[in-house]
Amino acid sequence: xxxxxxxxxxxxxxxxxxxxxxxxxxxxxxxxxxxxxxxxxxxxxxxxxxxxxxxxxxxxxxxxxxxxxxxxxxxxxxxxxxxxxxxxxxxxxxxxxxxxxxxxxxxxxxxxxxxxxxxxxxxxxxxxxxxxxxxxxxxxxxxxxxxxxxxxxxxxxxxxxxxxxxxxxxxxxxxxxxxxxxxxxxxxxxxxxxxxxxxxxxxxxxxxxxxxxxxxxxxxxxxxxxxxxxxxxxxxxxxxxxxxxxxxxxxxxxxxxxxxxxxxxxxxxxxxxxxxxxxxxxxxxxxxxxxxxxxxxxxxxxxxxxxxxxxxxxxxxxxxxxxxxxxxxxxxxxxxxxxxxxxxxxxxxxxx
Amino acid sequence: xxxxxxxxxxxxxxxxxxxxxxxxxxxxxxxxxxxxxxxxxxxxxxxxxxxxxxxxxxxxxxxxxxxxxxxxxxxxxxxxxxxxxxxxxxxxxxxxxxxxxxxxxxxxxxxxxxxxxxxxxxxxxxxxxxxxxxxxxxxxxxxxxxxxxxxxxxxxxxxxxxxxxxxxxxxxxxxxxxxxxxxxxxxxxxxxxxxxxxxxxxxxxxxxxxxxxxxxxxxxxxxxxxxxxxxxxxxxxxxxxxxxxxxxxxxxxxxxxxxxxxxxxxxxxxxxxxxxxxxxxxxxxxxxxxxxxxxxxxxxxxxxxxxxxxxxxxxxxxxxx
Numbered sequence: 001x002x003x004x005x006x007x008x009x010x011x012x013x014x015x016x017x018x019x020x021x022x023x024x025x026x027x028x029x030x031x032x033x034x035x036x037x038x039x040x041x042x043x044x045x046x047x048x049x050x051x052x053x054x055x056x057x058x059x060x061x062x063x064x065x066x067x068x069x070x071x072x073x074x075x076x077x078x079x080x081x082x083x084x085x086x087x088x089x090x091x092x093x094x095x096x097x098x099x100x101x102x103x104x105x106x107x108x109x110x111x112x113x114x115x116x117x118x119x120x121x122x123x124x125x126x127x128x129x130x131x132x133x134x135x136x137x138x139x140x141x142x143x144x145x146x147x148x149x150x151x152x153x154x155x156x157x158x159x160x161x162x163x164x165x166x167x168x169x170x171x172x173x174x175x176x177x178x179x180x181x182x183x184x185x186x187x188x189x190x191x192x193x194x195x196x197x198x199x200x201x202x203x204x205x206x207x208x209x210x211x212x213x214x215x216x217x218x219x220x221x222x223x224x225x226x227x228x229x230x231x232x233x234x235x236x237x238x239x240x241x242x243x244x245x246x247x248x249x250x251x252x253x254x255x256x257x258x259x260x261x262x263x264x265x266x267x268x269x270x271x272x273x274x275x276x277x278x279x280x281x282x283x284x285x286x287x288x289x290x291x292x293x294x295x296x297x298x299x300x301x302x303x304x305x306x307x308x309x310x311x312x313x314x315x316x317x318x319x320x321x322x323x324x325x326x327x328x329x330x331x332x333x334x335x336x337x338x339x340x341x342x343x344x345x346x347x348x349x350x351x352x
Numbered sequence: 353x354x355x356x357x358x359x360x361x362x363x364x365x366x367x368x369x370x371x372x373x374x375x376x377x378x379x380x381x382x383x384x385x386x387x388x389x390x391x392x393x394x395x396x397x398x399x400x401x402x403x404x405x406x407x408x409x410x411x412x413x414x415x416x417x418x419x420x421x422x423x424x425x426x427x428x429x430x431x432x433x434x435x436x437x438x439x440x441x442x443x444x445x446x447x448x449x450x451x452x453x454x455x456x457x458x459x460x461x462x463x464x465x466x467x468x469x470x471x472x473x474x475x476x477x478x479x480x481x482x483x484x485x486x487x488x489x490x491x492x493x494x495x496x497x498x499x500x501x502x503x504x505x506x507x508x509x510x511x512x513x514x515x516x517x518x519x520x521x522x523x524x525x526x527x528x529x530x531x532x533x534x535x536x537x538x539x540x541x542x543x544x545x546x547x548x549x550x551x552x553x554x555x556x557x558x559x560x561x562x563x564x565x566x567x568x569x570x571x572x573x574x575x576x577x578x579x580x581x582x583x584x585x586x587x588x589x590x591x592x593x594x595x596x597x598x599x600x601x602x603x604x605x606x607x608x609x610x611x612x613x614x615x616x617x618x619x620x621x622x623x624x625x626x627x628x629x630x631x632x633x634x635x636x637x638x639x640x641x642x643x644x645x646x647x648x649x650x651x652x653x654x655x656x657x658x659x660x661x662x663x664x665x666x667x668x669x670x671x672x673x
Contacts, residue, residue, distance in 0.1 A: 049471070052466060052469075060477065060480045062557055063480055063481065063554075064480065066496070128387075135379075136383075136384060139376055139377065139380025141376075141377035141381055142377070144380065150388075151387065154395060156653070156656075158618035158625065160618070160625050160628055160645055161648075162398050162402050163641070164402065164405060165401035166398055175393060210390075210394070212390065213389065213393075214390065215387075215394060215395055248376070249382075252383075270485075270486075273486045273489075274489055278491070279490050319495055323491065323492050326492070330487060334483070338479045338482060339475075342478055342479075342565075
């Protein structure tokens with residue numbers, strides 16, 4: 001402050017028509033640095049900066065380290081697991097584990113099947129959840145609160161509880177007893193259909209039916225998130241669309257959906273990756289080995305089965321490699337999508 | 353909030369806009385129709401079936417099919433009093449819940465506040481912190497649960513990453529912390545809690561991704577003007593946190609508390625849930641597991657109701673209108 005007071009007033013000179021030059025005496029560098037760096041304010045900030053950095057890096061390490069250890073373990077040969085000197089860097093570098101998983105366990109089959117399943121359910125879930133959430137957020141009708149409570153209920157009831165009856169429902173699938181009626185289950189003479197119920201297990205249909213109804217895995221959470229987001233969208237947008245003569249559905253598709261693309265990408269990311277790594281529904285509805293899905297490839301490939309001292313460790317490394325190969329597509333997707341994930345969540349402005 | 357606006361308008365000019373309101377209500381039903389239909393056709397029967405089945409016993413019939421024998425509350429009685437492990441598992445599971453919920457909520461709030469500040473590499477840190485949300489679920493969780501390898505490698509690095517209870521690899525031993533706190537006259541339980549929390553950090557980090565996202569969203573919605581006026585009035589960062597951030601974020605704490613309860617009791621790594629799944633496979637789809645999970649569900653519902661009741665008394669809602 002003192003140094004500034006001692007300064008001469010800056011002189012302004014006109015260089016050319018559009019240019020001026022201002023000349024003034026600058027405070028010496030030493031003074032400036034002193035004022036900036038030797039103060040309690042700066043010290044406080046600096047200490048906080050270091051503390052924060054250490055903390056964040058530490059926790060990032062905690063998150064990332066298991067991945068590193070899994071990756072390094074996946075390249076190790078069986079000898080490395082009994083070698084005490086080997087920790088993270090493999091001595092006998094090998095790709096056998098990956099090769100065995102791809103060849104013996106049918107990785108690509110599982111990949112394609114799971115990809116189709118996750119993509120179809122995630123697309124349907126994203127759209128259906130948008131629809132439901134929009135209806136809940138923007139329209140006042142009798143029973144709005146009850147429907148929302150029902151959504152919350154589907155979120156709260158653990159699917160483990162419904163395991164048996166979920167299986168039964170889709171093993172003997174029937175809509176309100178219509179198939180049973182038409183198939184002659186109630187009245188013998190009425191025999192339009194050759195069956196009384198459909199076995200939907202071992203197909204994609206159970207999950208697709210659940211997704212269409214907004215009952216899929218964690219759909220309650222998506223509906224909740226999207227509802228909060230749509231509540232933050234100003235009503236004026238829709239009102240102006242209505243005045244211009246657009247119907248509600250058209251307004252929704254042409255005005256609201258384009259607006260909510262970041263949020264939709266967020267929901268899609270969640271739906272896709274949670275379906276991808278899901279092992280509840282897939283093991284429940286896919287009981288035969290016909291369709292290979294991701295949960296099926298977590299096992300020890302035949303060509304790698306051994307019997308030696310480091311067996312347990314080696315097998316667990318193989319299982320981890322399976323896990324790595326399962327999440328590999330998700331990692332790539334996450335790298336591209338994480339920007340939207342955070343953006344979408346931030347814009348949702350969830351407020352209690 | 354925004355919903356009230358058209359209603360007010362229609363109240364003023366009731367006659368003219370009544371039909372529009374009706375049309376809008378119909379449109380609303382149209383939007384939620386897929387959910388309502390499938391909820392009524394699929395979900396409600398499933399729930400009733402599950403509850404009904406818990407009062408029956410399945411008896412396979414020779415030549416395929418099965419028979420249902422009504423047994424009343426026998427399944428429940430058996431689960432509670434005959435099964436040697438269920439009651440014990442339930443108790444430890446609930447204890448675990450009581451430990452996890454405050455830990456996860458506090459941790460995720462703290463991290464959200466940190467990640468909300470402007471700093472170098474914020475985007476990178478955020479990206480890293482939300483990795484578990486996407487990647488450490490379902491299958492990966494179940495692989496990790498029976499993972500001996502990371503444990504082995506960690507014995508060098510000293511972080512217990514949730515895979516085992518190797519005491520040697522604890523990041524902070526309770527004794528060290530106890531020594532540290534001995535002079536501060538803090539209760540022993542608190543010390544143990546903090547030490548446990550640090551040792552379980554991997555678990556906690558992995559499970560607080562969504563909560564962090566929700567807190568971040570909440571922090572973003574607090575207007576910067578409030579902080580600015582606080583700064584002008586000379587409040588310190590500490591005061592600002594407790595007087596502004598904390599009350600403003602308190603609805604989110606409620607939401608996150610409930611979400612954490614739901615998430616941790618429906619997750620696959622939950623002890624009680626794995627126990628129930630084991631019973632399900634052991635008894636070949638017998639209904640004992642249904643009875644057990646409904647009992648567990650009821651208990652957790654009671655906990656949720658209690659937590660929501662207590663917390664909502666302290667939650668501060670900002671009046672926007």
